[in-house]
Amino acid sequence: MRKRILTAVCGVLCAAAVSASASAAQLGEVHAKSAILMTDTGQVLFEHNADAVHPPASVTKLMTMLLTIEAVDSGSASLDDWVTASAHAAEMGGSQIYLKEGERMTLDDMLKSIAVASANDAAVAVAEHLGGSEAHFVSMMNERAKQLGCKRTEFVNPNGLDTDGEQTKTTARDLALISQQLLRHPKILTYTSIWMDSVRNGSFGLANTNKMLKLYDGMVGLKTGYTSTAGYCISAAAQRDGMCLLAVVLGEPDKQSRNQDITAMLNYGFAEYTVVPIADGETLPEVAVELGTRGSVPVKLAEETPLLLKKTEAGSIRREIVCVQRTRAPVQAGDKLGEIIVTGSGGELARRALVAADSADKKQVPDIFRELLEYLLMKKSLLTAHFLTSM
Template sequence: MFRYVKKICSVVAVTLLLNASLTLVQPTPVQAADTPVDLKLNAKSAILMEASTGQILYEYNADEALPPASMAKMMTEYLVMEAIKSGKIDKTTMVTTSKYASEVIGSQILLAEGEQATVDDMFSALSIYSANDAAVALAEHIGGTEENFAKMMNEKAKEFGLSEQAHFINATGLGRADLGKYAPQNLQGETLLSARDAAIIAYNILKDHKEVLEYTKIPAKKFRERDTTPMINWNWMLWDNRNTTNFKRYAYEGLDGLKTGSTNEAGYCFTGTAERNGMRLISVVMGTETEPSRFEETRKVLDYGFTNFELKQVLGAKAEIDSMKTVNIKKGVKTQVPVVTETAVSIVAKKGAAADQFTITAAPADESKLIAPITQGQVLGTVKVSYNGNEQTANLVAAEDVEQGSWIRLFFRAIKDFFVDTVKGVTS
């Protein structure tokens, strides 16, 4: 008899749970995307992303694969910081300059073959002065050879979900012709990235290794104590340049990174990032004709973002959701458990957007996770905030513990539910 009642009650419980899910999750149509704006950029491509959500606020020809020049070094920076964080290398680890590193062309700190410097000093040269010799030395130290390191870069590109056209052949972004006898033998083609690819790399750096900004925001620094002149940051837009005679007209409030790049093939490129009023933006411009223009076009893109958008917190952490304050559970001393948001949920919106433009929907987790015992903080569902075609999600977690019910409690509950449902069926 108990088995029969238990089976019936299980079926009823599943039905009720499914019905609850269907009634709780009722997304309303979001607004159509805004008509694309024309910023009249003098660049081959550009994109604007909000750094915490990854939302795209503006794009222009953002998916065309182009030579990124030294912007490719953002991936080199990521892998170096990843190696430090994993313990593979330390900031004080000494790096020895190879013959190749000492002979690489382009921006350099004039490392001599056999010269040694710490990982931290090499990384400073890479991030501040875009030093090709430091980039090669670090790549060889971590990968054994630069070609092996480039393979690591391509593997990481796949992890990031970059476009199929995204490709690295070295740690510097130099073209194959520039590498001469040091061109890779087992990697074909050239280094290519789209503006979207570059923004995604920057997004991941800021998400996983935000300490990179401690380097990229430095306007100038000596590499060696004996050096007569410091390395001057190629990023003229740094906010700390606002009092520097040569660069103050380019200085941009809140800007502290990230990576410039230029070759004959790439033109002038720049991935910038700036933070104002709690919102950080990532901008990419590629293929401008002059060095100043990459910063002038970046200003147009960032101005558009900061003028028109804001990062709006729609839900706080530990907040109740009106449409789903509790979740039904099985085999507990209680049949329901209150749920709250695990983290705050923010989304980028047009400034002044009305509250009714944000849609909040919630859904319970699958049945296998809704069985007692339940512990406080256990994930029991999700909540989604939608605005203008964009979505941000967070987990819903148990607000309290719920112990598993005794067999006698569950037995009598099953009998009670069975007769309640039977009476309802007869009277309906």
């Protein structure tokens, strides 16, 4: 037997990942050759030539940082590990911390140097440390990109410099996917949000290349880049009011245009959209369990991640909870028992599973016999009491 509960139109529920992209006209002129605005859950809010292939310059280091933090979080590397600079790492040009061949530095300081100062030499040193060689690490970068669904990305080194006529190529969409994955490791923000710091026991200062940290409220990273062929690039993450947005631009003509486009894109996202929780404090039903060691089990959402709606739509959604009234033991925590269906003016927006929050084992024969005996004894006691009071 199924129970259907339909609430009235309300503005207190979640919404689904609605496909909603802004046009360039809504944001004004976009100077970038390629751009995308995405939530940290992957919902695209705006795009402009997002699949066009361009060089990303030092934004390449997003993947270097991702592989590094994944290695740390998996336990295959430690931030306390000592990384030794090779002659090859020490010869990198561009942004650097001027590593010398044989110099040792902790992985923590190397990662900080990459995230804050965009150090090309540190990126190569880390690549050699984690991959055994730069070439093998680059293979790891490309393999990870494919795993993330990047369709038009080809890394040639861990820092984004043009080398021997080769150049890393990617797209704004692919970089957003990499950035989205990087944000799943919150510790990375302790590096990308640093404004100024130092390494070598305070003797060498670091200043963040991402000046948007001071220019945009809520900015937490992630990575800038520039070469004469790539132009000005950035993958920027900002957090406000429970929302996290990612804005990527490639091929900007100058820093001012890059900052203007990023600001306009993020402003659009924060102004037009809102996060609405799935259940918003609603009491979800309990499901009766037949022949179970417990009489009922509570249900919960299988996935709690809030979703995004345009603010103009958030107040006119409907929620329907469809859930079984009873089920038969055994019940395992996580078993699907129903779902929430969210609809708006345009139709269905999302479905989310409702699952058992706890388990309930099946009663065994001794349990049933004991309950039957208790029932009979209670029945006898009631009959005796009734007989005595009627005398």
